[in-house]
């Protein structure tokens with residue numbers, strides 16, 4: 001496959017494994033075994049039954065008729081919001097915990113920002129009876145209390161990180177430190193297509209179930225398995241990678257990735273990495289990142305915690321460079337409007353992250369006959385406070 005990672009973990013000039021020496025043995029163990037494991041029959045039997053009976057897959061493909069009418073095109077929603085725990089993250093954590101067990105690991109660590117990946121990790125640890133430690137910036141612990149409580153109820157230990165800005169970047173550093181100190185019994189479940197090789201490739205493969213299902217579901221709905229457009233939001237890029245994966249070699253399918261512009265790409269308060277970043281190294285891989293002239297990572301900003309990340313998966317840095325994927329961005333305000341539009345037209349409250357993907361419907365004019373797929377990566381329960389304050393603000397204006 002043309003867009004696949006090479007044997008050294010690179011997508012063109014991006015990717016690789018820039019890691020401390022002390023992490024080397026664990027990364028090598030994973031790198032040497034992950035393909036054999038995920039291609040084995042017993043792994044596939046186990047993951048397929050869990051994806052079906054535990055996560056609730058296949059996730060439905062829904063023809064959004066009123067939204068389609070509004071935009072004069074044909075819009076289908078890939079309903080990852082209906083998965084167990086409310087987002088696509090569970091696809092990845094189920095896969096990685098099965099790998100961890102096959103590598104003989106008994107203790108799981110993870111980092112989390114908004115808490116969605118932490119919850120998905122704590123969930124599969126409860127399911128498998130494995131010890132779970134989740135690192136989370138202290139600021140995020142305070143901002144995302146409902147998810148912290150879910151993790152605790154699931155039996156995970158949530159460690160508030162007080163270094164740096166006390167957010168995701170610092171939580172990731174702390175998780176790496178933990179892995180270095182516990183090299184024998186511990187496995188690190190990374191939550192997106194980021195980090196050192198082989199994580200970006202591993203997570204993309206585990207999320208590729210999204211586009212695998214999309215092919216037969218589109219065929220059922222429309223008579224052909226290829227849409228004209230697939231649109232997904234990108235933080236690190238895992239739901240987009242999964243949505244695009246089985247279409248990357250089919251250049252007739254237009255792939256659109258949507259970043260969080262925050263207050264706007266011309267302001268300092270943004271998380272749009274492709275729009276405002278430059279090449280550098282973050283969390284073990286060479287990719288695009290938001291940094292100042294001295295190469296210091298800048299604190300990103302987005303209303304949506306899941307997109308509030310200063311980097312992007314190396315696969316996407318390469319897909320941007322080659323032009324295979326088109327990058328758009330949406331501001332906080334545009335995402336809010338799009339979330340309310342979907343809610344009022346279809347009775348679906350989306351998470352704030354995929355609301356950014358929905359906002360692109362206002363920026364691109366699609367044809368009357370076009371088939372447009374949008375991945376609804378998660379549901380909006382976690383974002384009700386933000387939605388309510390927006391609604392109150394609108395009511396005060398009118």
Ligand SMILES: *Cc1c(COP(=O)(O)O)cnc(C)c1O
Pocket residue numbers: 087088089116117191192193233234235236237238239240306307351353354377378379
């Ligand atoms: C975490 C999250 C994202 C962003 O992560 P990606 O790896 O870019 O997919 C998007 N949507 C939801 C609902 C999330 O929880």
